[in-house]
Amino acid sequence: NLYNWGDYIDPSLLTKFQKETGYHVNVETFDSNEAMYTKIKQGGTSYDLTVPSDYMVEKMKADHMLIPLDKSRLTGMNNYGQSFLNKSFDPHNKYSIPYFWGTLGIIYNDQFVKPGSLAHWNQLWDKKYRNDIMLIDSARDILGFSLISIGQSVNTTNSAELIKAKNKLNRLSPNV
Structure with a gap:
């Protein structure tokens, strides 16, 4: 099973x-x-x-x-x-073996977004994308791209950096 x-x-x-x-x-x-x-x-x-x-x-x-x-x-x-x-x-x-690995990226429909115009996570906060963004259902990935957008490591354990990334994510809500 x-x-x-x-x-x-x-x-x-x-x-x-x-x-x-x-x-x-x-x-x-x-x-x-x-x-x-x-x-x-x-x-x-x-x-x-x-x-x-x-x-x-x-x-x-x-x-x-x-x-x-x-x-x-x-x-x-x-x-x-x-x-x-x-x-x-x-x-x-002891409990796991490798199966898959990969990275998270930005996917867009080139019917609506000019190819090459969306190149950094920070651009997702642009008002022109209001109500047009879908996010993956993965808290770790979402927090990760927010950390990248503020110049931090996705593996940080620094509370101040995590709070800053969370607050920035809250500002993304209107675009989602």
Whole structure:
């Protein structure tokens, strides 16, 4: 039983896996780490695997929601680049292994926005975008681009910087 982000696995891969192993995979999807966390935390689920993001692995580990991986059953660990292993949220990959990585960007419809004219996060606060912006449902990503827009690291733990980013996000509301 796999609990995964929507569109994170090609159905043909599941079919191939089932043919090669004889195991049927039941898949349920979620659209945010917070939704995934809440559903599992409430109990009554029977997932064998889930696909949380880095910060959520750390939270779930702290809340005793994960069990250690049986690495004797994991083949191919030596195929991972070392830069993807032993991250601060899960040293020694006791509870997680890399699956995907990526970055957040700005996507726009070139029917309404001139190509190349939207080049920095700060531009999202421009009044010309009032009521025209949609944001990803991810508090960490949203706070991250606000931190970038004020020249701070997305990984800051400085309370003053976080409050400044939050206040700036509040000013974005009319555009969303």
